[in-house]
Amino acid sequence: MRSGSLRERNGHDWIDRFTSWLQQTQHYLTVRSEVISADAAVISFQTEWMRNQLLPNSTKTPSVLSSLEPLEGLVTDGAHKYWSNPNAILLTTSSFDSVTDLWAPGLFTYTNGVSSTHYKYHFVGVFEGIAEAAAAQSISLYDAMFAMVVDFSDPQRIGFVEAFEDFFELHDAAIALLKGCQYHYDKSVTRVSRVASAVPSDKCSKFKKYCRILRTTEKSDTFFQVVKKIRKLCPSVEPWLAWWLRPEHASMIFPSQMTMDPTLVKQLPSTTNAEEAMHAKIYKIAGKGHDLIDGLDGLLKVEAHHHGQHDHALGM
Structure with missing residues (x-):
């Protein structure tokens, strides 16, 4: 753990404070990861209520229970x-709480840091929470439970796949459970279209039109025909286009290249905007710029806020 982020007097003081925090919260908190190594420092945690939010909404509402x-x-x-x-x-990692019609934190x-190793530990914690919550309700696990919307960060994607492989020892299934963030793709298109040397102003409108077709067509032949048109129209965007055409990226955002079940694709959000809104709410409730222990306590306040809204909506 980096001492600079903790502002503690010495390492012993921080260890004592963290141990004390674990002891004080152990009766209602599950720590999924406590990793301090040369590669990563990771601490993941959730309450039982947070854990249960990771399950599909139908499993949280007995009247519509359907695995x-x-x-x-x-x-x-x-x-x-x-x-x-x-x-x-x-x-x-958040999920939609149908009781409050709001997104709620799950882990x-x-x-x-943000290496694939950091993400791997986080996603393993997510998967463990889902499996534990399902077992507690005698629900069998099924792939759609683990469907995830992420940005296009390679470390995040790789971390998800590695975590899934470790958890289930499956690779292809993990790839098929990732959906890319539509907003990040559209933002990337806008950004590159503003580079005059790559996309001349008189070709900008047509370039954006072609990029929209890539994101909407479900026909593979149409997809590759449009790819050729983009290459001919704006040869200088080739490095940018090649990145999006890499199989691990294309399968996450372009319908004609996706390996995810089409029904599942339609039921997942198109962007990570919900999580970005969650960040704003976290900052409002708990503030910013925290040392570790104070920050962990702040996150418990965030959990209490969402948990309280949930119980209030249920009339509890």
């Missing part, structure tokens, strides 16, 4: 201003 109901989708993203150390990230993770 065949696909998950609305899990959304994962990182908040970069929560901790005092600029290198530290707060990763949060909080402190990381000292």
Whole structure:
């Protein structure tokens, strides 16, 4: 753990404080990861209520209980201003709470970076929580439970796949459970279209039109015909286009290239905007620039806020 992010007097003081925090919260908190290594420092945790939010909404509402109901989708993203150390990230995976009609946190993770190793530990915690919650309700696991909307960060994608492989020892299934963020693709199109040397102003409108077709067509032949048109129209965007055409990226955003079940694709959110809104709510409730222990306490306040809204909506 980086001492600079903790502002503690010495390592012993921090260890004592963290141990004390674990003891004080152990009766209602499950720590999924406590990793301090040369590769990563990761602390993941959730309450039982958070854990249960990771299940499909149909499994939370007995009147509509159906293990065949696909998950609305899990959304994962990182908040970069929560901790005092600029290198530290707060990763949060959220799910849609049908009781409050709001997104609710399912797992909080402190990381000292955003490598695939950091994401792997986070996603393993998510998967463990889902499996544990399902077992507690005698629900059989099915693939759609683990469907995830992510950004196009390679570390995030690789971390998800590695975590899924470790958890289920399956690779192809993991790839098929990832859906890319439509917003990030559209934003990338807008950004490259503003580079005059890559997309001349008189070709900008047609370039954007072709890029929209890539994101909407379900026909593979149409997709590749449009790819050829983009290459001919704007040869200088080739490096950008090649990145999006890489199979691991194309399969996450372009319908004609996706390996995810089409029904599941339609039920997942198109962007990670819900998680970005969650960050704003976290900042409002708990503030920013926290040292580790104070930050962990702040996240418990965030959980209490969402948990309280849920119980109030149920009339409890």
